[in-house]
Amino acid sequence: MVDKVEKIPHEIQPSRLDVVRFAQITDCHIFEDPQGCLLGLNTRDSFEAVRDRVLREEWRPDGILATGDLSQDASPESYQYLADEFKATNIPTFWCPGNHDNPETMELYLSNSRVFAANQILIGHWQVILLDSSVKGKVHGELADEQLEFLEKALKRYPDRHALVSLHHQPVDIGSHWLDQIGLKNAKTFNRIIEKYKQVKGVLWGHIHQEYQKSVNGIRYIATPSSCVQFKPGSEDFSAGVEAPGYRYLNLYSDGRIESIVHRIDNIEFTVDYSIKGY
Numbered sequence: 001m002v003d004k005v006e007k008i009p010h011e012i013q014p015s016r017l018d019v020v021r022f023a024q025i026t027d028c029h030i031f032e033d034p035q036g037c038l039l040g041l042n043t044r045d046s047f048e049a050v051r052d053r054v055l056r057e058e059w060r061p062d063g064i065l066a067t068g069d070l071s072q073d074a075s076p077e078s079y080q081y082l083a084d085e086f087k088a089t090n091i092p093t094f095w096c097p098g099n100h101d102n103p104e105t106m107e108l109y110l111s112n113s114r115v116f117a118a119n120q121i122l123i124g125h126w127q128v129i130l131l132d133s134s135v136k137g138k139v140h141g142e143l144a145d146e147q148l149e150f151l152e153k154a155l156k157r158y159p160d161r162h163a164l165v166s167l168h169h170q171p172v173d174i175g176s177h178w179l180d181q182i183g184l185k186n187a188k189t190f191n192r193i194i195e196k197y198k199q200v201k202g203v204l205w206g207h208i209h210q211e212y213q214k215s216v217n218g219i220r221y222i223a224t225p226s227s228c229v230q231f232k233p234g235s236e237d238f239s240a241g242v243e244a245p246g247y248r249y250l251n252l253y254s255d256g257r258i259e260s261i262v263h264r265i266d267n268i269e270f271t272v273d274y275s276i277k278g279y
Contacts (some may be wrong), residue, residue, distance in 0.1 A: 068098025141169025
């Protein structure tokens with residue numbers, strides 16, 4: 001019997017045997033209102049520009065990882081919009097919730113023949129694990145005991161597959177005081193678990209609305225810009241960044257290597273109201 005956390009692994013065939021390709025899109029902050037704006041930026045417009053850029057990739061991704069804060073208001077309408085837009089790409093899309101999301105509403109509306117609530121993907125020589133770090137009513141993240149147990153069970157079950165672990169909240173400090181206060185509260189526990197399993201090659205997240213990478217104990221820690229507004233790196237307090245919306249393209253090789261690059265939207269001018277001091 002599959003419990004409420006563990007789901008049947010979703011298996012997909014990669015387009016090539018030697019490499020698995022994913023696009024990560026995160027922090028879309030879609031509103032119920034099609035004209036809804038975050039810091040003055042229409043988040044549907046920026047999301048569609050990012051999605052269209054993904055579709056112009058030379059090598060079509062095998063899947064899309066949508067890593068939370070997909071909605072700003074957790075409305076059914078926002079998730080239905082995203083379900084329709086992701087389905088239109090014809091690329092299998094997998095999501096995990098963020099602090100602005102409602103996981104129960106996501107389950108109901110963000111699901112169709114190309115969009116999946118799976119928390120484990122088996123593809124090529126890899127498994128991708130998606131965790132729910134959201135805490136109801138809170139901005140910070142925390143992995144419930146059931147999530148940590150599922151993580152360890154998934155890693156034990158497939159010791160011969162390289163692993164990429166995805167979640168919304170950052171499991172390491174990034175040097176931005178206000179963001180470090182609202183990261184993953186039980187990050188030490190999470191990191192102790194993944195460091196026990198040598199097949200874990202990377203951790204992928206959103207939440208911080210900026211590009212970030214570092215390696216610790218052989219594990220790549222990777223964050224990706226928002227598909228809408230960015231946050232200024234290294235800021236003490238809330239501060240919007242000047243960078244354009246973007247996403248990350250990842251190559252996961254059969255030998256365990258990870259290559260990735262951030263692409264930003266450079267052919268459209270987006271207007272952000274930098275006078276706003278919160279979101």
